[in-house]
Amino acid sequence: MEILYWDQVSGDEAQAVIETIIANFEEAHPNIKINREVYTLEQLTDISRTAIEAGEGPDIMYYDSGPAYGGILGNAGLLLSLEEAYAAYNWDERLVSVSRDWTTYGGTVYGVGHEFEAQGLYWNKRIFADEGIEVPSTFEEMVALCGTFRELGYDPPMAAGWADWGGFPISHNWYNVLANSVPSDTVAAAISGEYPWNSPDIVASLDLVVGLVEAGCYDEQGSATSFLDGNAKFYTGQAPMMLMSTWAMQFFTDEITDEFGFMILPPIEGGEQTMIQLMGAVWYIIGDTEHPEETLTFLNYLVSDEAIPLWIEGAKLLPGVTGVDFSGYDVRPVYSDFLNLVSGWDGPVGYHIDVLTPANFNTTLWESNVELAAGRLTSQEVADRINAEMERAVEDGRHADITG
Amino acid sequence: MFESIRQFFADRKLRDYATAYAFVIPALAMYVIFVVYPFFYTIYLSLTKWDGAKPVKEFVGLLNYQQLVADSRLWSALSHNFIWIVLGTVAPVAIGLFLGVLLWRGVRGMVFFRTVYFLPVVLAPVAVGIIWKWMYNPQFGPINSTLRAVGLDVLAKGWLGDPYLALPAIILAGVWGYFGFCFVVIMAGLQNIDMEQIDAALVDGANGAQRLWYVIIPGLRHVLTMITTFTLILGVNVFDIIWITTRGGPGRATHVIATYTYNTAFRESYVGYGSALAIVMGLVSLVVSFIFISIRERGGD
Structure with missing residues (x-):
């Protein structure tokens, strides 16, 4: 049967890994053939x-989590409930808790999370050493470094491009700032539609993004530069810093000789250093x-002990599984830093906004943040727009309740 | 029964009718399936609140249409359509007319010019979008590279990333992809200009501009009205080149009603509201077409 x-899955190495995992699975289960078709998220x-409605869909798909993606399908009854499977395969113990939390729609769990990620600050160790610059220990120091690197001729100091993903990357930077400046329970209440998105504390977090723009951190052509072109400036040593999720580590190919560091966003004055954790898909x-x-059976194999080393070493993706001993893996130092950081983190955990918020909220947020960066909107105007979208989503029952 | 069938086919008039209907019915069936049914179903959807996935569509009457009135994104998108309609109509028609008149009386290499000007028309709008996206690339695009090479660094921009420049930049790409069509149609129209009128104008001492304004353009009025009508409708429905180049961005700077509709219905999963937007887009197209077809018919009289 098929x-x-x-x-x-994107990236050459990750593609090779999934093909290997499928081949291994088929070898172990000769009666099952996996036909893989690759698409973009879009x-x-x-x-x-x-x-799916026409009966032409797949048996299994690797899609994004949250009300804007899997939630639409789950709430429409188009996905298989995995409640029994979580019990049968002991996934509640084997998988990180956000696997269940972020794929539960309307009280039923529908997914198994993968690509466990964190957001943070990357820096180029060679450039920092060559220029004799210390790694920033606070957010304010990081912002000030943008000016320093500009004076040293680095353009931009912080790699980013948001031409093709509609403001998605710069909004990610804001999620980071938001998590580190507004308490997690407040953010959870806002995501659940119980706290206004245009409250002064949230507006202030948007002001911090404006501060990054005004400090010259970003490429002036950021809104005309594609996401991958923007990030490439970091990989190639043009930009010494990058605010991004650990997903980007799969692009640190062997041709890139510089070594990089990764840390959670340096703490913002008045806030608490918070790690944003997310499931990539x-x-x-x-x-x-x-x-x-x-x-x-195939899904369980994807998160099995046989598959985990392939995901970590080959694809540089962290499966959402618990109890993995990362010490034995042959990976780049920056990736090993991340693995150790995740396994040893006992600080607060923040939310990656757009996987928990409805699609109308997300598109408005992304579009508005581009206009914020271009100086066409104020932080208050952005906050008012997204608050209106959240109110609309709450009225239509499209929001996620994560406080209950 | 066979006898009545035989008699039916023996009757020439009935046979002609049957033949005519035999040719018409397949096309009519396709039209009903792919145009009429979706049109009325879209009207029905526009009266519902539906996310495109749930089995139940909640009937909300005219609520979606009421919300349209206060939707700033719709008005912003329509204003971009208006800019596109004005610039995207005037520019290709004017360029086509200018080149047509220039080459009308015959120049060496006429076939070459006609081929070169028409070449972009054979490209799909998606291909035009990809070409110009590359042309406008801020780092390695030929436009900025050329500007930098001649010392005009200050003019090098992130063309598609600048909220003020992005829409004109895409319109320019659209004009490039379309003016060749206007040129070829105008060239064909010029073949019907009465040369005696041109000669008479010359005898009367009319200069080039006067001959163009008083003789050539009136002689091309049917052609120009046809092109203008066609171009206006394209301006209302423009989607692909914008989607390929900017997806409506940066921010909302290049959203037109078609991209906004697509975004609302399929990205945000507000299918009912998106259907209401689609109906508005259809109505705008209908009104524009009606006005210009009326003008053309009046001109014909």
């Missing part, structure tokens, strides 16, 4: 709903699959 798997968003099984048992 299972159709829709995937959105394509999956466009076609998955219609395809999620495996969902489609509700009307004709092969639920075999598909579940």
